Amino acid sequence: MSVTPEAVKTALMALKDPASGQDIVSAGLVRALNIEGGEVRFVIEVPGASAPAYEPVRAQAEAAVAALQGVTKALVILTAHSQPSAPPDLKPKAKAAPQGPAKIPGVDHIIAIASGKGGVGKSTVAANLACALAAQGRRVGLLDADVYGPSQPKMLGMSGKPGSPDGKTIIPMKNHGVTMMSMGLMVGEDQAVVWRGPMLMGALQQMLGQVAWGELDVLIVDLPPGTGDVQMTLSQKAEVDGAIVVSTPQDVALLDARKGIDMFRKLKTPILGMVENMSTHVCSNCGHEEHLFGHGGVAAEAAKLGVPLLAEVPLHLDIRVAADGGTPIVVSAPDSAQAAAFHSIAKQLVAKGVA
Numbered sequence: 001m002s003v004t005p006e007a008v009k010t011a012l013m014a015l016k017d018p019a020s021g022q023d024i025v026s027a028g029l030v031r032a033l034n035i036e037g038g039e040v041r042f043v044i045e046v047p048g049a050s051a052p053a054y055e056p057v058r059a060q061a062e063a064a065v066a067a068l069q070g071v072t073k074a075l076v077i078l079t080a081h082s083q084p085s086a087p088p089d090l091k092p093k094a095k096a097a098p099q100g101p102a103k104i105p106g107v108d109h110i111i112a113i114a115s116g117k118g119g120v121g122k123s124t125v126a127a128n129l130a131c132a133l134a135a136q137g138r139r140v141g142l143l144d145a146d147v148y149g150p151s152q153p154k155m156l157g158m159s160g161k162p163g164s165p166d167g168k169t170i171i172p173m174k175n176h177g178v179t180m181m182s183m184g185l186m187v188g189e190d191q192a193v194v195w196r197g198p199m200l201m202g203a204l205q206q207m208l209g210q211v212a213w214g215e216l217d218v219l220i221v222d223l224p225p226g227t228g229d230v231q232m233t234l235s236q237k238a239e240v241d242g243a244i245v246v247s248t249p250q251d252v253a254l255l256d257a258r259k260g261i262d263m264f265r266k267l268k269t270p271i272l273g274m275v276e277n278m279s280t281h282v283c284s285n286c287g288h289e290e291h292l293f294g295h296g297g298v299a300a301e302a303a304k305l306g307v308p309l310l311a312e313v314p315l316h317l318d319i320r321v322a323a324d325g326g327t328p329i330v331v332s333a334p335d336s337a338q339a340a341a342f343h344s345i346a347k348q349l350v351a352k353g354v355a
């Protein structure tokens with residue numbers, strides 16, 4: 001028999017919230033409880049500053065749920081939210097300075113990689129672009145903010161959990177000359193996490209502010225597909241130099257890409273350009289070229305929208321095999337025709353002074 005939410009909550013009621021003295025369920029700390037078969041996942045949401053003090057509670061909660069009959073796996077994530085604001089003070093006072101986008105210490109430039117639609121190759125472009133910039137001697141970071149489908153650990157051949165020696169700073173991982181941090185590394189690649197708006201925004205802010213990025217010329221941010229909370233939080237909280245929108249040449253993908261560009265314009269984030277991915281199919285046996293999804297659609301769209309077309313990336317088996325194998329094509333075959341498009345994007349960004 002599979003475990004019920006009630007059984008999980010009852011087990012958790014035996015654990016005390018050190019701050020309020022109540023049990024952690026009554027104190028409202030248990031959020032986003034998700035049960036799939038024998039797998040139980042939830043979040044313990046605590047005030048920002050007190051997160052390290054709650055690590056023992058998180059571990060106890062995980063152990064208590066794992067011990068329940070019918071539970072094959074328990075995963076508990078600790079997330080910090082900012083302190084609830086105090087009731088408004090109605091006395092007249094000096095106007096507070098607006099909290100606009102801020103610079104991340106040590107990071108010179110931020111470039112967002114976006115797509116209107118999922119599966120168009122945004123993460124592949126982000127991974128290859130990061131490696132191409134590193135090959136040009138740039139100090140590069142890659143923030144995998146695609147919390148719904150984090151793929152950068154796999155694409156860049158990284159596994160294991162990032163360390164946090166002081167419980168405050170997260171130490172990112174490094175491979176192929178790229179410093180990388182991903183939600184995938186925090187929760188395990190195969191864990192689908194149920195994240196809601198405020199948690200997503202909190203997680204992104206933690207990744208921007210608490211990861212020890214070091215000195216970077218450029219931080220590439222691999223965004224989730226579409227136009228949601230993560231995109232808005234990034235543009236509102238960090239000084240983003242610009243966004244690159246990836247699309248396939250198909251009408252439907254282009255329609256979504258247009259919405260993405262529209263959103264960035266509203267957020268006053270410059271559009272650095274568009275990338276047509278899966279532009280032309282090159283047969284890996286005979287080299288024959290064909291246009292599976294059409295060709296040139298993104299160039300026409302970019303011209304219509306008045307943004308540069310940065311590259312047309314071919315659809316080629318080697319690009320997929322390299323990305324899925326943990327060594328992007330830019331690293332595994334740097335001089336190949338397939339890698340050329342990514343090197344060209346990197347050069348254009350350096351020339352523009354944004355990377």
Ligand SMILES: Nc1ncnc2c1ncn2[C@@H]1O[C@H](COP(=O)(O)OP(=O)(O)OP(=O)(O)O)[C@@H](O)[C@H]1O
Pocket residue numbers: 115117118119120121122123124125146149151224225277278313314315316317319320321323324
């Ligand atoms: N130019 C290409 N040639 C061959 N395969 C590609 C190419 N671009 C992407 N792929 C493959 O297509 C799949 C989807 O790509 P990717 O994960 O980069 O897309 P995405 O837009 O980031 O998707 P998601 O919506 O999941 O974030 C991957 O298996 C990738 O290896």
